[in-house]
Amino acid sequence: MTSTLTDAADLQLLGKEALLHEPPGGDPEKLTLVRAQGSLVWDDQGNEYLDCTAQAWSNNLGAGDPRVIEAAIAQTRELTHARPTFHTPALLELAALMVSIAPGQLNRVGFTLHGSMAVEMALKLALRNRPDAEHVAVLHDGYHGRSITTMAASWPHPQNAFGRLQPHFLRLPRPDLYRPRLGSTGEEDTERTLAVVRDILEKGTEGSVAALIYEPLQGNGGHNEFSPRWHQGIRELCDEFGMLLIIDEVQTGLGRTGKMWASEYYDLDPDILVFGKGVGGGFPLAGVLTKQEYAKFQAGDDQLTFGQFPISIAAGLAAVSAIIEDDLPARAAEHGHYATERLREMQTRHPLIGEVRSPGLMVSLELVRDHVTKEPATTEAHEVFVRAQRKGVIFGESRYASLGSLIKIKPPLDITRDQLSHALDVLDEVLTDVETDHGIGPR
Structure with missing residues (x-):
């Protein structure tokens, strides 16, 4: 069907009804973005927002960095597409750069376009290297993507x-x-859980396990942290049972935690590391x-x-080079320390704040x-977001x-x-407003 509409506003309204992922009637809180620069975005009404989501945690380097844009434009003028049976100069340069900054003994790299497909690449590698194994292990509350395979590897999808x-x-x-669990401490729960994992691998599994994949700090499943003992114990279990350790750093990599890789921050030794988003x-x-x-x-x-x-490869080469040149992991560590201290002070005044979590600029607070x-x-958290x-100020939330x-x-x-600082000031204000409206008194 050919549309005769010429008014852009009319076309956009029609487009909202046509979008496959749009709910009937649309989402009243969903903005139409038209421009982004650094940490700021603008909507189609001319409103400016401070984006504390980095667009799904992807703009580790602020939006519109001229080094990235110029690299992408230059590549566009030369070559926009090459099938995977060919190399390009940027591909080879980025491969060398990624290996040079890789943690541990990781010295080979492969590229794709989405985190879900990168996870599937890692799973394929594990199965190629463990041809007799029958399983891949995942953790409760983990999140690895929304392809058919990675959705299955994540926490159960509702009404799947x-x-x-x-x-x-x-x-x-x-x-x-x-x-x-059971009124224990976090460290006691860690030891107990490691013991249960061992029992499952020894007695509760038919056939061997090719790999265990997990996020060093769980993202979409609740921003759940682990103790150093957990990471150490999992590495030991992988070695003991012949499992490859796959660390999913799609959200935590490229400086987000205050180190280039969360694997460095947590002293992890992965056999395979998955990266995405910020790269x-x-x-x-x-x-x-x-x-x-x-x-x-x-x-x-x-x-x-x-x-x-x-x-994308040319843009990635420029982005990773800029992250290194600007020492953004150190910036993340400094900003993260500042934000965490501010939030912990707020926690003494706001009864809604149950816990403050970090490291680096992977910061969250759980409202209880x-x-x-x-x-x-959950209701109050969504009100804070709105x-x-x-x-x-645009914060992230756990809507899904x-x-x-x-x-x-x-x-x-x-x-x-x-x-x-401004984002935290706004958060302080809206927490007060939500607590007042819900009759939640001081701690």
Whole structure:
């Protein structure tokens, strides 16, 4: 059908009704963005917002960095597409750069366009290297993407209609440092959970396990942290049971935690590392790093038509170079310390704040209705999100499947101190307003 509409506003209204992912009637809080620069975005009404989501935690380097834009434009003029049976100069340069900054002994790299596909690349590598294994293990509350396979590897999808096509994963428990089981401490829960994992691997599994994949700090499943003992214990179990350790750093990599990799921050030694989001400078890019001994793809195992999109590769080369040049991991560590201290001070005044979590600029606070029961304040968290956005600050929230009551503060790593301070001031204000409206008194 050919439209005769010429008014842009009319076309956009029609477009909202046509979008497959748009709910009937639309989402009243969903902005139409027209421009972004650094940590700021603007909507189609001319309103300015401070973006503390870095657009799904992807703009580790602030939006519109001229080094990235110029690299993408230059590549566009030369070559916009090359099938994966060819190299491009930017591809080879980025491969060398990624290996040079990789943690541990990871010295081979592969690229694709989305985190979900990078996770699938890692799973393929694990299965190639463990041809007799029958399982891949994942953790409760983990999140690895929304492809058919990675959705199955994540926490259960509500009203899942895709199970008949999805592979089955071995689901292992994870410790809960904020809500430890049976009245124990976080460290006691960690030791108990490691013991349960061992029992499952020894007695509760038919066949061997090729790999365990987990996030060093769980993102979408609740921003759940782990103790150093957990990371150490999991590495030991992987070695003991012949499992490859896959660390999913799609959200935590490229400086977000205050180190280039969360694997460095937590002293992890992965066999395969998955990266994405921040690597592309706002362009779609992801991939895996692995040890030489596990780089065993056969012809056709992992070739996607646009998997090595030259424009994204060129932008990624510029973005990663800029992250190194500007020492953004150190900036993230400094900003994260400042934000965490501010939030902990707020915690003494705001009864809604149950816990403050970091490290670096992977900051969140969990809102609870009661500090003893730790009942999640999901309704109140959404109100905080809405009111802050109306005041010009966009925070992240845990909207999907009501999995949590988090407010997430994960802006570009090069956000200015004044901008970050303003965002925290707005958060302080809206917390007061929500607590007042809900009759939640001082602690």
